[in-house]
Amino acid sequence: MSATTMPTRPAPPASTRTSPSGSAGVKHRRKLTVLAFMSPWIVGLTLFFLYPLLATSYYSLTNFDLISDPQWTGFSNYVFMFTKDPLMWKAIGNTAWLTVVITVGRVGFGLLAAMVLVKIKRGAGVFRTLFYLPALAPPVAASLAFVFILNPSTGPLNQFLGVFGIEGPLWFNDPAFAKPALSVMALWTSGTIIVILLASLLDVPGELYEAASLDGANAWHQFRHITLPSIAPVLMFSIVNSIIVGLQFFTEAVVAGSVASGSTATAGSSLTIGYPDNSTLTFPMWLYEQGFHQYHMGYASAMAIVLFAVSAVFTVILVRRMRSAGIGEEE
Amino acid sequence: MALSLTASKVSGGRQGQKFLSWVGLHAVAIALAIGFIAPILFIILTALMSDQQALTKDLWPTSWHWENFATVFEKAPLLQYFFNSLLYAGLATVFMLISSVPVAYALSRMKWRGRNTMFYLVIVAMMLPPQVVAVPMYVVWAQLGLTGTLWPLIIPNLFGDAFSIFLLRQFLITIPQSYSDSARVDGASEFGVLCRIILPMARPGIAAAALFSFLNTWNDYFGPILYTGENTGNWTLSLGLASFRSVHQVQWNLTMAATLLVMAPVILLFFFAQKQFIEGIKFSGVKG
Numbered sequence: 008m009s010a011t012t013m014p015t016r017p018a019p020p021a022s023t024r025t026s027p028s029g030s031a032g033v034k035h036r037r038k039l040t041v042l043a044f045m046s047p048w049i050v051g052l053t054l055f056f057l058y059p060l061l062a063t064s065y066y067s068l069t070n071f072d073l074i075s076d077p078q079w080t081g082f083s084n085y086v087f088m089f090t091k092d093p094l095m096w097k098a099i100g101n102t103a104w105l106t107v108v109i110t111v112g113r114v115g116f117g118l119l120a121a122m123v124l125v126k127i128k129r130g131a132g133v134f135r136t137l138f139y140l141p142a143l144a145p146p147v148a149a150s151l152a153f154v155f156i157l158n159p160s161t162g163p164l165n166q167f168l169g170v171f172g173i174e175g176p177l178w179f180n181d182p183a184f185a186k187p188a189l190s191v192m193a194l195w196t197s198g199t200i201i202v203i204l205l206a207s208l209l210d211v212p213g214e215l216y217e218a219a220s221l222d223g224a225n226a227w228h229q230f231r232h233i234t235l236p237s238i239a240p241v242l243m244f245s246i247v248n249s250i251i252v253g254l255q256f257f258t259e260a261v262v263a264g265s266v267a268s269g270s271t272a273t274a275g276s277s278l279t280i281g282y283p284d285n286s287t288l289t290f291p292m293w294l295y296e297q298g299f300h301q302y303h304m305g306y307a308s309a310m311a312i313v314l315f316a317v318s319a320v321f322t323v324i325l326v327r328r329m330r331s332a333g334i335g336e337e338e
Numbered sequence: 339m340a341l342s343l344t345a346s347k348v349s350g351g352r353q354g355q356k357f358l359s360w361v362g363l364h365a366v367a368i369a370l371a372i373g374f375i376a377p378i379l380f381i382i383l384t385a386l387m388s389d390q391q392a393l394t395k396d397l398w399p400t401s402w403h404w405e406n407f408a409t410v411f412e413k414a415p416l417l418q419y420f421f422n423s424l425l426y427a428g429l430a431t432v433f434m435l436i437s438s439v440p441v442a443y444a445l446s447r448m449k450w451r452g453r454n455t456m457f458y459l460v461i462v463a464m465m466l467p468p469q470v471v472a473v474p475m476y477v478v479w480a481q482l483g484l485t486g487t488l489w490p491l492i493i494p495n496l497f498g499d500a501f502s503i504f505l506l507r508q509f510l511i512t513i514p515q516s517y518s519d520s521a522r523v524d525g526a527s528e529f530g531v532l533c534r535i536i537l538p539m540a541r542p543g544i545a546a547a548a549l550f551s552f553l554n555t556w557n558d559y560f561g562p563i564l565y566t567g568e569n570t571g572n573w574t575l576s577l578g579l580a581s582f583r584s585v586h587q588v589q590w591n592l593t594m595a596a597t598l599l600v601m602a603p604v605i606l607l608f609f610f611a612q613k614q615f616i617e618g619i620k621f622s623g624v625k626g
Contacts, residue, residue, distance in 0.1 A: 037448070040528040044444035045456070047437035051497025055471065056463050062474030073477065123366050136612065137371040139619075141378070143604045145557040147576045148597045151583060152381050155590055161395045163380050195377060202616060203623030241623050247465075255467040258559040258576075266583045291469045291560075298473055299564065308473045315470040322465040326458050 060315070066308035073302050084309035097285050098293040104186055105260075105289065106253030109193045113249045114242070117200035124201070125208040135202065142198035150262035153192045154179055179267035182286035189259055189287065193252075200245045207241040208234070240332040247325040254318055257295070260287040276300070290314060378601075385595035392591035406595040413592060414585070416599065418571070419578035426488045426562070426574055427555040433495035434502050434551045439544065441498050442506030443532050447518055457507065464500035468560055476564065486569035491561045501554070501622075502547045508621040509543025510536065546618025549611055553604060575600045 067084055069077035088095050124134055141149070156162050157178035165175030176184040215233045224232070235242075264287045265272070265279035272278040277300050281288030290310065298307025384392055385406055387399045410416060444450075445457050479490040517539070518531045526534065537544070555561075559576040566572040573581075579600050583593050608615055 037528070038450070041444050041448055041450045044440035044448070044528070044532075047496065048441040048456075048460070048498040048503065051437070051494065052459060052463065054497065055475070055494050056466065059471035059474040062477075063471065066473055073480070120370055123363055123370070126363050127367055134367050134371055135616070137374050139616070140605065140608065141374055143553065143608055143615075144601055145559075145576055145579075145604065147557075147559055147580045148600045151579065151593060151597045152377055155384065155594060156377055156380055161393065163376070163397060166395060166397070195374065198374070199619055202619045206620040206623060244623055251465050251467070255469065257469070262559070262580050265580070271584050291467065294469050295472075295560075295564075299476070299567075304473050304477070311470045311473060314467055318465060318467055318470070319462070322462050325465070326461055329461070 063308045063311050063315075066305050067312045068309075069305045071305040071308070073304055077305060080305070084306050085313075087306070088309055088313070094281075094285060094288060094293060097281075098288050098290045101186065101286065101288055102254060102256060102290040105189065105256050106250055108186070108190045109253045109256070110246060110249040112190055112194055113197040113200050113252075114245050116194055117197050117204050117245065118242070120201045121204035121208055124205050135205065138201050139198035142196045144196060146196075146258040147262050149192055149196060150259045151266060153188065153195070154263055154266045157188050157191070179263055180283055182284040185264075185267075185283055185286040189256075189263060192259060192263075200249070203241055203245060204238065207238040211237040240328070243325065243328045243332075247321050247328075250321050251318060254314065254321075255291055256289045257291045260289050260292060263287065381594045381598055381601075384591055385598050387591045389589055389591060392589065392594075403591065406591050407599065410592055410596045410599060414578055414582050414596065416575070416578060416596065419573050419575045422488060422572055423556055423574040423576070426491055426558075427552045429492045430495045430499075430555045431548050431551045433492065434499045435544065435548060437496055437498045438502045438506060438547070439537075439540075440532065441503050442510055443528075443536060445503070446507045446510040447513075447515070447531070447536065448528065460500050460503050460507070464504055466500075472564060479565065485565055486567070486572060488562070488566060488572055488574070490565045491555070491558070495551075499551060502551050505547045505550065505618060505622050506540075506543055509546070510540055513539050542614060542617055543621070545611065545614040546621065549607065549614055550618055550622075552607070556604065 066077060068079060068081060069084075070080050071077035120138060124131055124138070127134060144152070156164050159165055159175065159177040159180060162175075162178075165178075168175040176187075178184050178188040211234060215237075216229055219229050219233055261280065264282040265276070268279045268282035270279045270282075277296060280292055280296055291314065294307050294310040294314065297303045297310065380397065383397060383399055386402050386404065387396070387406075388401060388403055391400060445453060445460070475490070476485065479485050484490055513536065517535050521531045521535050557576065558574070559580065562572075562574045562577050563580075566574070566577065579596055582596050
């Protein structure tokens with residue numbers, strides 16, 4: 008296409024094109040180079056994205072147990088999911104709860120922490136390191152640690168609360184407090200968002216604040232009209248990223264549930280998921296249980312399509328926002 | 339200093355207010371830092387307690403049981419899990435670099451039609467929950483006879499990793515185009531520009547991408563549980579640790595010692611490459 012728009016006259020002067028030469032042969036070579044460089048990703052996208060997405064859509068309309076061939080059942084998996092599956096709404100509710108609380112918690116807390124750090128001149132690096140370190144903890148390790156720390160009778164947190172005369176909850180052993188316990192853990196590992204927001208706060212030009220305070224703008228006005236617009240793209244990224252983390256919530260819930268239950272069954276087995284009382288059963292966990300323990304692969308595929316649809320909505324919002332922020336456009 | 343002194347003469351009240359807010363900020367920061375670091379301290383202290391003391395409310399060990407760390411290795415094949423994790427994370431990272439660096443280069447340093455569309459597809463793939471594609475991928479790997487091994491997790495990295503491509507692209511786009519342009523004028527091929535100009539300049543970005551790839555695969559739990567499942571010989575540290583507790587029910591000291599051993603490589607890596615980690619996060623936060 009672009010070869011036809013490219014005239015064959017020698018080296019176009021005063022051109023802003025990257026290629027200094029405009030001959031058709033060079034153009035062709037550049038195209039081939041792009042193709043060669045992109046080829047791993049094009050193959051990867053086909054094999055690990057497009058194919059599985061199409062296959063999942065097909066399986067979702069069948070009865071499939073991995074051993075015998077899939078049997079066409081139309082939309083019955085979807086009908087079963089929303090009308091008959093006794094635990095589906097529980098799983099959807101838990102995932103929605105976690106997604107909302109984790110997103111609001113991580114981004115809100117991250118912004119507060121970043122706004123404190125941005126005002127600290129000396130030792131800011133040390134604080135940033137300490138805030139970020141837990142974000143590296145392997146999720147399985149963090150979950151084990153938090154079941155121990157939130158142990159109702161001997162755990163340090165309830166002992167700490169006891170100092171103030173507060174009787175701590177049962178955390179992972181109480182259906183009402185198991186999800187809040189998971190959210191506390193999510194805050195502990197939110198260092199990545201703090202670092203991202205801190206970096207974008209540091210990028211806001213100081214003159215803007217000086218000019219605003221000369222004009223008599225108070226702290227809230229400065230935050231509302233200078234800080235917030237400046238960090239909006241990064242804030243947006245943090246929000247969508249946290250939503251996706253929430254929708255995928257799996258490891259921490261599986262491990263914390265199985266460890267807190269005290270069961271000797273292997274982590275992630277059907278016996279311990281959702282402990283206590285299915286309060287930590289998330290949508291991806293139910294998908295995993297149905298597909299890979301019960302071998303209801305068709306049903307798990309239908310769940311995967313629902314998860315994909317919801318994730319896609321948020322991804323599209325992110326991509327649109329990034330486009331309007333000029334990210335990914337030609338400069 | 340001199341300036342603030344004169345200011346305090348002019349309005350001592352405002353200066354006092356400034357001092358108070360300084361104290362307030364630092365108090366909040368210190369409180370938060372304690373909150374972030376306390377869990378790790380509790381893990382360390384409990385890991386060094388005796389079996390009995392670990393079950394009590396005590397926070398400080400009465401006697402120090404360093405041998406707990408050795409006992410952990412007797413209780414579970416941690417070394418084997420460690421080598422499996424290393425194989426998975428190491429090979430996945432090397433494969434990712436080989437495949438993703440040229441992709442990121444084409445997405446950031448060459449101009450072609452459809453480039454933006456391709457970049458948005460990278461973001462879509464990055465945001466895709468792994469559970470969405472799990473069923474058909476499991477079926478394919480089962481047909482290839484590779485379930486029970488770590489290969490279904492390692493091999494896809496030969497075809498690029500979305501997050502790594504995104505991170506590398508964010509970094510590469512910040513290198514001024516004039517560097518590649520002058521090399522092209524001198525007659526360098528794109529491959530030559532990539533190898534001789536961009537690779538040396540992109541070293542911090544590549545290091546960050548490698549670190550995050552290693553970290554993500556090292557910490558991965560869903561992938562290994564899906565594919566290695568029953569085959570304990572191919573378990574990674576994450577899987578081994580998740581099951582450790584169910585076998586050693588009441589021994590919180592050993593469980594915390596094992597937890598610490600699994601965290602240790604990641605924390606060590608961070609202290610050696612702190613700058614790359616922080617730079618990498620900044621770039622992942624939509625910069626450039």
